[in-house]
Amino acid sequence: MNLGDPPIYTIRLSGELEIGRKNEIREALQVSEDSGAVLLDLGEVTYADSIALTELLRFCVGAQRDGLPVALVIRTPQFARLVEYAGLASAFKIFNDRAAAVEYLAECLRR
Amino acid sequence: MSPASELRLCCPAQSRYVAPARHALASFLEALRFDREFREDVTTAAGEAMANVVEHAYARGRKTPSGHLELRAKLLSDGKLSVDVVDDGSFIERRRPADRGFGLRIIRAVAGQLRIETEDGTRIRMTFNP
Numbered sequence: 322m323n324l325g326d327p328p329i330y331t332i333r334l335s336g337e338l339e340i341g342r343k344n345e346i347r348e349a350l351q352v353s354e355d356s357g358a359v360l361l362d363l364g365e366v367t368y369a370d371s372i373a374l375t376e377l378l379r380f381c382v383g384a385q386r387d388g389l390p391v392a393l394v395i396r397t398p399q400f401a402r403l404v405e406y407a408g409l410a411s412a413f414k415i416f417n418d419r420a421a422a423v424e425y426l427a428e429c430l431r432r
Numbered sequence: 433m434s435p436a437s438e439l440r441l442c443c444p445a446q447s448r449y450v451a452p453a454r455h456a457l458a459s460f461l462e463a464l465r466f467d468r469e470f471r472e473d474v475t476t477a478a479g480e481a482m483a484n485v486v487e488h489a490y491a492r493g494r495k496t497p498s499g500h501l502e503l504r505a506k507l508l509s510d511g512k513l514s515v516d517v518v519d520d521g522s523f524i525e526r527r528r529p530a531d532r533g534f535g536l537r538i539i540r541a542v543a544g545q546l547r548i549e550t551e552d553g554t555r556i557r558m559t560f561n562p
Contacts, residue, residue: 337451339448339450339454339479339483339485340447340479340483340486341447341449341450341451343447347523348452368454368476368479368480369474370476370479370483370535371480371481371483371534371535371538372483372487374534374535375533377492398469399472402469402472402473402476403476405539405541406537406541406542407534407537407538407541408534408537409525409534417510
């Protein structure tokens, strides 16, 4: 889903992001070439594991390489702690509020 | 009636069984009235250990059916919680830290104690302090 112009491409994942959904997660983490920025809306994720985290990291590293800003919305305490435990807090731009994430991406696109 | 103080389940070491096993552990911990953050941390660590079994324990024999994984959780007399994840696969391909990705790092961050035994399969023994 695209928001605005230049587009902020939104990828929304929900439920439990775990090993049983590895392929689905990988397939979902794709962006169109005209995307200006990516919002990963994970606000409805109820659980995540390191398999999901690895896929998210892979996606964010690729996006960074392509010059695409990425923001994650994470609200679930388990998910937020998982990122901390894995030592990846600085690897992602994380917000617990969708509006703040969109504002951050819009600001990135204005620069 | 007091809740059971031990959970033991065995399932095929396949990805689709990890979530149900984790849910069973969550229910067990809820019955023991542990607080939410503790329950989540324990199930997170157990989920990582089980995912590790699925991804690596039987990787050397992919043409043969995968083996099993066993999850054991027990409330100890000192109030701590012991959780074991056991498989009878090979540990040889899993010795390098890179193979373990973030899973082991997460387990170490959560569990008070971690012991990995590699004789006749692998036993990941985690002890948690509520």
